[in-house]
Amino acid sequence: MDQAKTKRPRSLLLGAEHQLRQPLNAVSLLIGELSHGLSGRDRDAVIDDLRYALMLSNHWLDSLVELEKVDQGLVVPLVEDLHLDEVFARLREDFAENFRGQGLDFRVVSSKQIVRADPGFLRRILTVLLDNAAKFTREGKVLLGCRRMGGMVRIEVWDSGLGVAADEWMKVFDPYFRLENEVRPRERGLGLGLTLAGKLAALSGDQLEVTSRLGHGSCFSLTLRAVDPRQPRSSPAQEHSGMPPNPLDGARILLLEQDEAEVLSNHFALWGAQVQQGAATAAALTQELDARPALLVADHLTFEACGGWDLLSAVRRANGEVPAVILLGEQGGKPSKDMGVPVHFMARPVKPARLRALCLFALAPP
Template sequence: MSEAQRLDVTETDALREELRKLRRINASLMDRVERSSDMSANAFSMFETAISLEAMVRERTSQLEDALGQLAKANSDLAAAHSSADAAQMRLRDAIESINEGFVLFDADDRLVLFNEAYLGFWPELSPHMREGMEFSEIAHLAAQHERPLGAVVAPDRWVSERLAKHGIADGGHVQALCDGRWVQINELRTSEGGIVGIYTDITEVKAEDARARALELAERNLVLQSTLDTLSEGVCMFDSAGRLSAWNGALGHLLGLGDDPARALACHGDLLDWCRKGMGMEDHGCLDWRQDQGHVSQLCPAGDRRFEIRSTRTGQGGQVFSFTDVTDMLTAQASLRETAETLERRVSERTAELLSVNARLGQEVAERRTIEAALTQAKIAAEKANLSKTSFLAAASHDLLQPLNAACLFVAALGDKRLALPTRALVSQTATALESVEDLLEALLEISRLDAGAIQPEISHFRIDQLLQTLNVEFTPTARAAGLQLRMETEPLWVESDVRLLRRILQNFVSNAIRYTASGSVRVTCGVEGDQVRVAVIDTGRGIDSSQQEMIFEEFRRLDTRSQGKGLGLAIVRRAADMLGHRIWLHSAPGEGSTFAITLPLGRPVAASEGDGVTAPRDRSMQGRRVLVVDNERQIQSGMRTLLGGWGCQVATAGDYGEAVRLFPEDERPDIILADYHLNDGETGDRVIAQLQAHFGAAIPAVMISADRGEELKTQLAASGTPLLNKPVKPAQLRALLRTMLP
C-alpha cells in the first residue's frame, strides 16, 4: 500500500469519527427537548426551547452536510487510490510472474505478502496450503512435513531450525538440495521496511556440470595414477581409509603370484595379510599391519626362498600404500660378490706366500752363483718369471708409492714459492724435475701392471683413423718443433676396428720415441690399406737400431741411449696393449737408416656421425684440472683432502653441508665428482646431500661415499643406488684408482 493510500484512509476515518460525534450530540439535544416538554407545560418556554433547538439543529445540520461532502470526496479519492493500487499490484504480480526465478516477499512481521508461480514450482505439494498472511515458520514446517528438502528427510526438526536461523539472518545466499534431485540457490535480503525478499534459482544443471567436471578430473587423475603405477617394476597396492583396495599395478600380481587381476584376491587389507602370511609364508615383522601413525616403514621380509623389500606409507586421507620389491637376485649377487672377494683375498695370500718362497729360492741361488754357473743361469730365468708373477704386487705398491711422492712434490712446490738463492733455487728445480721423473716412472709401471693384471679391458669400436692421427698431430707438433724436427701426417679417411684409447697410447709411444731419438730430419706418419688391413707406420730419420737389439727394446727398462730422458717402458706398454688387442707390431730399422714402427689394424665399417664422433675422442683419464667437491663436517679432513687431491692436479672445493656446497659454485658451473662423508651434522647423511646436489645441478654427477660405518645395511643401501663406498681411513691409492675409473 502506497503512502497516499494510507493518508486517504486516515482522513476518511477522521471524518467518520466526526460524523459519529455530531449524531450523538443531535440525539442528546432531541432527548433533552422531549424531557423538557414533559417537565413543564409552559408554552412559552417550549417555544423558546424550540427556537433555540432549531437554530442549533440548523447549525449542526450544516456541519453534518459539510462533513458528508468531505466524506464523499474522501471516499472518491480512496476508490481512485484503491484502483491505482490494484493496478500497480497487478503490474507487480505480472512482473514477478515473468521472471524465471522463484520470488517471495515477507513483511516486517515475517508474514507472506507476495509470491510467484516459479516459487510454488519448488514446493508443488505446498501449493494448496499457500496463502497470503502465512508466517515463514509455517511454510518451513510444511516443507519439512512433505520432505521436500533433502535435509528434512533425515532430520526434519534440525532442518527447520537451521532454515529459520538462515532466514532470520537474511544476509546472502545458500544452497538447498531437494528430494527430487534438484538444487536450489536461495538469496534472501532485508527490505527497507524490515521485511524479507527471497529469490529462488534452480542450479541443478550447474551442479550437474560441476559434478561432471569433477568426475572427469578425477578420472583423468586416476588414469595418470594407474599409468604411473604400471610403469613401476615394484608391486604397488593402495587401500582407502576403510581398508578397501583402491589401486594396484600389474607388477603386484606377478610378484605375489596373484595373476593378472589382483583385485579378485585382494578385496581388502585383510586379504593381503592372509595371502602374504598364510599363502606365501611371509615373515613381515608387522610391516604389513594397518598403522595409524604417519611416516614410512621399510622392511626386508623372507617368503620361502625369496626375499622382498616391503615399504608401507600412510596416506593423508587415512589409507595406506604398500610396495613390494623382489630383492632375491640382488642379495644373491651380493653374496656371490662377497664370496668372490674372499676367493680373491685367498688367492692374493697364496700368491704372496709363493712370492716369499720365490724370493727365498732367489737368495739361495745368488749364494750359490760363485760355484755353479749353470745354476746362475737358471736362477736368472726363475727371477724373470717370478717378476711376471709380481704384477699385482707392483700395481698395489705403485699406488701406495704415489701418495708420499705427491706429498714430496707438494713440499718442493711450497719451497719453490719462497725467496731462495739462485743455487738453492736450481737445486729445488732439479729436485722437482727428479720427482716428476719418478712419478712418470711409477705411472708407467702402474699402467704395465694394469695391462698384465687384466684391469684394462679393450672396448672395441669402429672409428676413423685419420681423426685420431689428427689429434696426435696437434699434440706432438710443438714438441717436434722444439726439437728442430718436421712432423708430417699423411692420413686417409679410413675406418678401423680397435680400442681407440689403447691404440692412441700405442701411437703416442711410437711418435714420442721417434721424436726423442731423432737428432735431425723429420718424423712421418702414414696410413694405408693392405688387403683387409690398415697399416699405420711411424717413420723417423734417426740413427737406427741394430737387428740384435730390436727384440730387446720391447722389454722393460731397456734403452739404447741412456742419455735420453726415457724410462724404457713405452715400448713395453706398446707390446702389451697390441697383444691385448690382437694387433701385429712391425719394426724395420738399420743403423744409419732410421726406423719404422708400424701396426696393422682390421678394416672397420662406417657408422653414424654421432657414433663416430663419440669414439674418435679418446678418454683422458688424467685428473689434472678436475673439479672435486668434498662434503665433510670435519675441517681437518677437509684440509687433508684438499692437500691430497690438490697434489693430483684437482681443483678442490670443500663444504660441511648441502647449503655450503651450493654456494661454492656459480649457476653455470658444477663439480666433476662428489666425495661425501655419510654421517654429517644434525642427522644429515651423505646420500641425501648427493641426491640434493644432483637435483640442484640438474645432472647425474658421479659420487663416492666415504664412511667409517662397515655395516651391511649401509653397503646394501649404497649398492642399490650404485654409489661406490670407501671405508675410513681412506687409502689414497685406492681413492685415486677409483677416481680414474669414474672420471670420463
C-alpha cells in the same frame, strides 16, 4: 732340473728399483742444497731440478701401474670404428710444438681409413711410438701415416734417427731394455713404453712391429683391422646393447684349485664371472659337471686325483657336449691320448692376462 724352466718371472717393481731410487736420491740432495740458503738463479735452478725429479718419479710409477694393470688382466679393450683422420689430427696438435722445439720436421699424412680399435689403446700406443721417435732422432723428420693392406690398415711411424741393430729389433719390446744411443738421455724412461705398447696391441689382437737400419732410422708399424666406409659406423654402446662385451661376463666358472683358489676367484670376479669352488672328490665333481658350468678351470693334479678325465668323457657321452676346460699346471698334466673333449692347457705361474685370453678363447662360439 733345467734352471730356465724354474726361473721365477722378474718382478716389475724389483726390476725398476734402481731407477726409481735415482730421482728420490736426487730430491734428498737438492733439499740439502736448499737448506744452505741459496738465492737468486742458484735457488731457481735447484727448484727446477726438484720439480723434474718429482715429475720423473710420478711418470715412472704411472708406467709401472699401467703395465701391472695390463699384466693382471684388469684392462679390457673396447673396440669401435675409428676414423684415422680424427686420431691423427689430435696427435698432430699434441706433438707439433714438441717436435718443432727439438728442431725436427713432424709430418702427418692424412687418411680416410677407418679401423677397428680401442681409442684409448690406439692413442696410447701411437703416443709411445712418437715419444720414442723424438728420443732417438737428432735431426731430420718424423712421419706418421698409414697404408691399406687388403683387409688391414698399417699405421707407421718413421724417423730419421739413430736406428736399431737387426739383432735388437725384438728386444726393444722387452721390459727395461734401453738402447744407449738416445739423443736426449735426460728424458730417458724406465724402458717400459714399448713393452706397454706391445702388450696393448696384443691384447686387442693387433700387431706391433719394428724395422730399422742402424744409423738410418726406424719404422714402427701397428696393423689394425680395416672397416669398409660404406658400412654403418659402430660404437661400444651399440655393440654392448645386445650380447655382453665378452663371454666371461656372467659366465658360471667351476674352479677346482687348491693353492691359488682365492686369487683366481678374485680375478674371475673382476672379469664379471660367477665362480663356484669345486670339491676335490669324484662324487662332488660329477654333480658339479652335471650342473653344466660354462667353464671348468682346474689344477691338473687335483683334477686327475678325482678321476677328472673319465668324468668329462662320461658327461660328454651323456649330454653330447662338454664344458670348455682349462687345466692349470705343468705340461706333464696333458693326457697321453685325445680324450675327445675341448681342453686348453696353461703352465704355471698363472699370468692373469694370459688366463683371461685363454678363457675368452675357450668360451668363444665355434
